[in-house]
Amino acid sequence: MRQIKFINSNWLYRAEFKEEYINGNINENDFTKVDIPHTNIELPYNYFDEREYQFISCYAKRLNLDSNNKGKKIYVDFEGVMLACDVYLNGNHITSHKGGYTPFSADITDFIKYDEENILVVKVDSTERKDIPPYGNVVDYLTYGGIYREVSLRIVDQTHINNIYTRTYNCLEESKKLEVDVEINNCGNDDKFNVSVQLLDNENVLYSVEKELEINKDMSINTLQIDDIKGLELWDLDNPKLYSVKVELRKDNEVIDSYSDRIGFRDAKFTTEGFYLNGKLTKIVGLNRHQSYPYVGYAMPERVQKKDVEILKYDLGLNLVRTSHYPQSRHFLDRCDEVGILVFEEIPGWQHIGDLDWQALAIKDVEDMIKRDYNRPSVILWGVRINESQDNHDFYTRTNKLARELDPVRQTGGVRYIHKSEFLEDVFTLNDFAHNGGERVFITQKEATGLDYKVPYLVTESNGHMYPTKSFDHEAKAVEHAHRHLRVINEVLGSEEISGTISWCAFDYNTHSCFGSGDKICYHGVMDMFRNKKYAAYSYASQKDCKDGIVLEAITEACRGERDGGGIIPFSILTNCDYVKIYKDGEYINEYHPDRNTYKNLEHPPINVYHILSSDLNLPVSDEDKNAIRNFVINKVKTGNLVDLTPEDYNFFGQIAARANITVPMILGVVYKLAGGWGEKENMLTIEGYINGEAVISKTIGELRWRSGIEVIPDDTVLSIDKTSYDATRVVVKIVDSLGNPLKFNNEFVEVEIDGPAKVMGPSKFGLVAGTSAFWIRTIGEAGEVKIKVKGMYFESEAKIDII
Template sequence: MKRYTRRVFLRSSVMGLALATLPADGGWKSEVVSHGLSAKSLNLNTDWLFGGEYVPGSTDLDFNDKEFERVTLPHCVAHLSWRNWDPKSWEKRWIYRRHFNLPDKLGNIRFFLRFEGVMTGASVYINGQLIGRHLGGYLPFKAEITQLVSSGHNVVAVIDDARWGLDVPPDRPGPSTSSESVAPEISHLQQMQMQSSKIYRRAYLPETPYPSSSVDFWQPGGIYREAYLEAVPPIFIADVFAKPVDVLDSNRRRVEVECTIDASVVPRDPVQVQVELYGHGMRSSISRTASIRRRGRNRVMLTITGLEDVNLWDIEDPKLYELRVTLRYRGKYLHSYHTRIGFREARFTKEGFFLNGRRLKLFGLNRHQFYPYAGGAMPARVQRKDAEILKKELNCNMVRCSHYPQSPHFLDACDELGLMVWEEAPGWGYLGDQKWLGRALRDIKQMIIRDRNRPSVIIWGVRLNETPNDSSFYSKAQAVAKALDDSRQTTGAMIGSLYATKDFQQDVFSYNDYHKNGNWPTLNPPRADYPYMVSEAVGSLSGPYHYYRRTDPAEVQSAQATAHAIVHDIAASDERYCGLLAWSGFDYESGTGYVYEEVKWNGVVDLFRVPKLGAAFYISQVDPRVRPVIEPGFYWDFGPNSPAQGPGENALIWSNCDRLELFVGEEHYASVEPDSDSFPHLRYPPFRVDLRVDGASKPDLRIDGYLQGRRVISRRFSSDASRDRFLLTVDDAEIRADGSDATRAAFRVVDAYGAPRPFAGGEVFLSLKGPGDLVGQSPFPLGDNGGVGAVWIRSQQGKPGAIHIRAEHSDLGNATAMVRSVSGRRA
């Protein structure tokens, strides 16, 4: 272990006002992080010291931490594989420490410590003194530490309580958190049957503490998002809500701006507040004076008009505008706040969903934020990549952030890409005691305040996922949402017999629909009394199979795409469906329901963010003028694990072309057109073809795609495994040398033309040279994931240079790639 030696200095100008004072109780202030806060801000992501399990005294100022491990945020407390996660490895209390220095003359500056997310509870100390405790792993929290820091050396210590059963959503503590008394396991299907009953709410759940496997997703502990030290003047802008109004009427279009000013003193003269909106050749501004009449929070309202030339935010053209609020006192600059907004109108109606006045069918998937090896502790670039996969590869126009507020970096990418978002507060199938419910209301409030300036967020999930009825609590949740943001509608995902309930307090009725018709999924019709959306479908419950692994037979893998296409076809058949968000986008680690090796394999993309055969349907649903697509719903393979006669008589090819020509062994085999009879409502139905062929000669397959008589795409596939090769690719050519940034390196066995070779085995040995670290497993057992795997390459702090990754397959040789780690913001 290396002893911590680096000291980081924060410089800030001196303000001519008195120092702020801490609240008398020293607890966490109920504040929400503002990403637009423009101040002297010290990034606290580097130089943390991680001591492992908490030991008494480790929060003291003079505690000897020389044996602690130096780590960078985001950080996970446990060493995780890509499967078989064991919650016992993280469900403990852990200790982090961070040293920092402040200048000799601090001046009249207020200091705040801010954490974007700690899983799940945090006790934070400054220079040995407890400043507060926070419960909840999915939203930021901050506290003022002005009176506790001093010039020179300071230490922040964090006890991370990652134990299960804390009395906060989504945990299920029951009346006792004793690990010696646990409830019997119940399946997701049993919960569906129980949730609408009195037994579920009033007797069974509250009486017994549940194990962590009673929630559908693991929650690895750690300071798994970023941390900051902020220095601001005694009067500063704490929050800005910029609400576009009447966006479709160019004459009435305006932005109503609510500025929250935090003052530790009451100045003699008014302050000046200026709001500027600019972007895409447009600039507009307004200013006014405001009297600060009391210490604490003061609200100032302004309205920007003259916005006739604004461009709307849309899924195909997501225009964003910069908004800057500047605070001055006696003509001198004090502080500024930056945020981004977009102009769009999103309306859920009984007749469907409308974006900017036009009908649009919502088409998307649910997303969990957890990753192999790291849990949720992945940096901005990796979080953003998921949004790119959903929008650019899977052609989704919406994502549901199930079942908690997700990384701001993921949401940044959604804003920029035009990917609409359902954001919901933490929760899963359970309502706790009054303290638990109070924290759920707090989460709803903080979620909305954190993200209400985002145009991508079109609806708030303020009814917690799959929970029983509680009209009192959900009336309060609705009131909180409308008080904070009356520009968006609200919803909550219902399940089971609650489809017909009248006890619903939110605006849009969303339903997790896992009905089946024989072996295939089907959907209930839309309710007529609410705008109606399908919030989950298929998954492990209503598809033809419970698992969709690359090690499963090809017909199992292919059936996943068919199941997703079936439910989207039904949703497209009736305009009263606002849309459908299927389950799920990505495989994820879980300990309940249909799991294998502690993984839910119901994603159309695997843990390593590589699309499966199940993704072929989504990949094909794009305008061919943007990207012509041919994605077979099968593998062209005659190996020992594949059918000897090929893909079979009902092989599906997912494509957006209007005609396909197939060639087997260079001989013309078939001309096929889309199967509109089976999928009459899909924009781009699949092609069905009889591909029972003799594979003894290992023939190639060629598929040519045509639009209006013109060939626009051609793909080839080899069945000759002797020509296979080993492929290694990286997502990004450059990353930042900050010790946190990372990029994915994916590897797989492919055929001679680059198509995936199914069921490939062998081991992959990985190594790095240069200033980077490997986040992953070596050797990697390729056969355990059907021939595909990935690791992530993380930079080293302050060490730019070329990072070379080498992947050696036990049978097919090696492949190499290079990532350049660069200083500054260039990456």
Template sequence: MENRVYLNDDWKFSEQFTEEMLGDGFDVGNMIPVRLPHTAKETPLHYFDESVYQMVSGYRRDVYIPEEWKGKRLLLTIDGAAHESEVYWNGKKIGEHHCGYTAFTMDISDDAVYGIRNTLVVKVDSRESVNIPPFGFVIDYMTYGGLYREVWLDIKEKTYLKDVFVRGDLSGDSGRLISEITAEGGGENLSVRQKIKRCGESGYRLLGECELTGTKLVLDYTVESVLPWDTVHPVCYEVCTQLIQDEKVLDENVTVTGFRHAEFKADGFYLNGKKVKLRGLNRHQSYPYVGYAMPESMQRMDADILKYELGVNAVRTSHYPQSHYFIDQCDRIGLLVFMEIPGWQHIGDEAWKDQAVINVRDMVMQYRNHTSIILWGVRINESQDDDDFYRRTNAAAHELDPSRPTGGVRAHKKSSLLEDVYTYNDFVHDGTNQGCEKKAAVTSDPKKPYLISEYNGHMYPTKAFDWEEHRAEHALRHVRVLDAAAAEGDIAGSFGWCMFDYNTHKDFGSGDRICYHGVMDMFRNPKLAARVYECQQEEHTVLELSSSMDIGEHPGCNRGETYIFTNADSVRMYKNDRFIKEYKREDSPWKHLPHGPLVIDDYIGDAIEKDEHFTTAQGKGIKDALNATARYGLSHLPKSVYVTALKMLLLYHMKPTDAVVLYNRYIGDWGGTSTTYRFEAVSDGGVTAELIKKPMTKVVLFARADHTGLQEKSTYDVAAIRIEARDEYGNLLSFFNEPVSFEVSGPVELIGPSVISLEGGMGGTYIKTTGESGEARLVIRNAQTEPVELRFAAAAERQRL
């Protein structure tokens, strides 16, 4: 039976690797104690040179190998080392790996010395000059360095299950479970037994047992009464595969899978026979300060944010394979995944290409048991055509996983199409034109499926602290593309660029080493554009306005267009508690989205009719003219407004000054009396949310942790704390860019600085466990607000070897 021991604690680290580190008597006194995941260099949020993490570093650790493991198979796995690595056991080189985004395993059975401590050293090269993907030219993302995922040791029998590839398909009312099993070691009287149970249930049901005469076996079982896996009800099953010899269980593999039928067709994507429009975002695996080095809790959190906060049904792992914890969470919550190999535009020499093919094989072999993955990306992102090269990558993916199609992201039309799905980065929308290209204008084979893999992003970078109209336009660009893609019946879906802002190289971003392309900031705080996606889900009510309703935020004090973002049936608008108008879902100009933004076109309601001495026709004309002036300004009024104004002057003998008085009274919000706007979201006849816009008198600091019960499992745990400055009515204070300080106590420590400045009224920090149990506390302070205190309970069960 398998016994897994994690080797994530008790490492020593140096930014400079030396050959002396391999020696038995090396003095580790000058090395730094670290725990995995670990980044080679913590970085600031802004303004740092990417060369700071480019180094050849060394990690060293003692590993005690018990006598009772003699005769066993010892398999050492490094889940992620960025980017080239060499591994030494007791001074002997036992392995190397040339990809920072896939795992690699070494058999140390013959090299281990039993009953004493052995020495494990990993040399990690994080320089971007290495001749492997994604390197060789510029890259629009930081690549970081270090042992940034976990390391473990599996102790197995000499004969064991080397690989189990399980996939569940739907066949009528039943499920079909196909398993490709590879054993290592050989022997007599071997058989393979499989059992299955629904995740969360207590007992397995037997599927069958089959004799194993060689090293490979394919099992094909019909499973009665299974529930399908989909994006709404992602029902998962545990498949237990046992390798048996003379009734003794030699090895056991438990794989989580789901029964689903996913298919890309010429007219879109189908899941279990139902057409589903993919609505997704691209995700990098990076975090502030520590880059790639975050544990399980943070990986799972990102999947939850995508599904439950942003309301998308799909994610693209741009531009490399990402943490199994993240993908596993996608399996469990029903988030569809488009996963691709490492690379960004550049194709290198033959050795580079050979490594890219290896990367395809590693990616497919290591991730193919994840039910959520529906597409393999086997091209280098945005690269030019190279048919010989891409025939090899496609063949590798299809050989190792015939159940899934391939795609490949390009940024040019009519490309050579060797993959099953034409995936294209469509950046046509510039704010004034169509939201997306037609499929026929892009793809070289209209009979094959088509998918938009990126849009927006660099076309309109937006900071959380940009002025209001910029932030609103950013949101609307996402609306326009989503609406346009939804209108095209033969586009499978679209993936917006991107989930959150990220650190990048000097060649990109805003000069401070940040690409402000996200619908969230780096701490996963939502910008206005995030509400566009959140509105498309039905689990919780969304009610947000594109404006603070402060006229000084607009040129000429003209309000311009103001939008309501909601997923409610309707929204009632009140001004100083006077009902103005009810806006209904069908009023949105974007007809192809389930919940398009609503345009506010009335700030007056029946006030003029009731409070002024005008005829009905005169009152309506004045109301229309004033509302139009609020939206468009005097310089851009529709022609119909000029006709109305002329009519007022001629028929009703009004003066221009009369119009100014009325504008200030009913629209302008100038003067000593403040205006309160109130909005009610209404669904199924009841009010489900309320939003108040009123001049603020108090700053309130809000902080929320993604979880407060910190549990160390295979390694340390991290909690993400997201911070917002809001007024007393709950409105974000977008220009409150003031400093906040962090003070921790108990068995936790901060990741990052103890003082930060909020950006766009938002910010964040992280705390990590230290290997001890106990109560912990984080206090957040700002000079203008009351302090916020968060309490945590840390529990640690450290496994040592």
């Protein structure tokens, strides 16, 4: 039977490579002990030299295998090494691999010394080699370096299962079908074996089939089928039901190998009418994701990878993620399967297409990507075109052909920004950056395709570099950023020719010098690099059903000095409540409802506040004139002209003043003050959100506030040492005001102290960004309680995590 042993602890690492290391001539004093995932160098948050990670390094691991394993096949399985590598065992070259985003195996069987120490050495080339995708020209992201995904030892019989590929059919019918290709590697002689396939729900066998097969030497594919499957639940966004397929290989009634994977029964198809999931027309609303993190680049373990999925699904309410621009961690995709979020997965690349050898590597990426993630119900579309590249008929004919041969069920897409590009895929996928703040949000499908007929069509990027926004930007920019994302969502929900939109992007990310803001960061995310929300994140979160979490966020600092021209109105509230009530300094002002005229297609349009005038107005005028003044203010604020009055406006106020025997300046003074302008004491607003007539949430914002303390909030309060690698979690740090809100313009310095069996990933001293930041801590192989203390300039706070 197979054995899988994860070998992620206690590697030796050196940031250079010498030929003498191949033969195991390694002085441990010259090396550092590291655990996998590992980045070849920790980088600063920003303003670093991107060449810092572009070097050749050495990893070494001591392996001990006893003679009980003789006669077995033994592989070292690498999940991701950036960007190229050579693997050696005991001085023997085992294999080379080019490309950092797909797994590969090193067969070390013939070079093992049993019952004594073996030295596994990996030469890792993290230079940006032009012969390997995505490189060859400029690339708008960093690839970092190192053995940044897990490594395992696989011990199997001479004849063993290499992989399985499952396909489900007739998912919308009562009687379903399961087809399983079993890829068997026979390193012995031709022989007969029994192969069985079981469909399980948890540990319960639902259906099974078995065949005796002649297994030829070398690699072969053997197909088994289960018909008339009934009574199953479909994998869906709200009910991501997973089953297991278990394949066993027997010889003389003895199980010599067993292989399992999870699957889901679901029907997913892009059509000219839109995207259908299980027969239901489903609008796609998603974001693109880079798999990078501050300081450690790509090197994050399982829990942190999965947390990103939970952010996208639960915090933002998305139903799809695009793995821009490469296959991402299996842990990330595992969680997509588990929670019900769709995936558009694509091969590595960015605009550039290299020579024929380069293209051959890209075609291999297509194969490796599909084979790795074949069984995932979350993956609905294979991206077989280099992101934003020029047309290349021969190359893309080959990538599409291979994808369809490997997977006859899923469709292909190819992300382009060129209009009227050659359409070889099943779905025309376009990066559409037409929206620049004006009325036009997307181009038409015909403009995009140049075709006189409709095709399956998906917008794969928008916004992003068109309006980069930092978490600490001026309020007006942050607000416009949020509204641009709202317009994109609104437009796609109302479109009959677009299946959905995947905006750019979820998180800020490090990039090369020719992109970003000059500090090696693209501030294109709706969240920052630490996964903290900008206003635009609430454009998505507010569209959630309230049963999935109530959202109420006024996207304003409510401070008149932050606004051009002063005042605090107008402002928007992003919420999934039915309506809100606002109180100013404790006095009820009004009830406010969503703007369904501007955002006709949103489930939860923003609520726009154009006045905060009390019903009394503190003026000795009639109720009719009070209503007239309030409506005047609302109309003027909507056009931005409250302080730019016309002669007709003065005449309007003059008539009211004459009727009440007061002066026009008296009316204007009250209006400007009560509308939140200059000359009034601090404005404090309490916003109550209502659902079905009941108050369900409340938030207070305004000017009368002060720094109150530090919040230290771990994503997880329990970590495990029983993992395939080290465990880790994020800890959010906020400087908050007396109302509990983060202080957006605070950037003070904080220091982290750890007491217990854990350590900080990255620096333990850093400045806050927009009053908020985060850091990650990881386990070090021991159980116990961890006390985390964060000290600021004026406050300190603690949190605890248990490691079990």
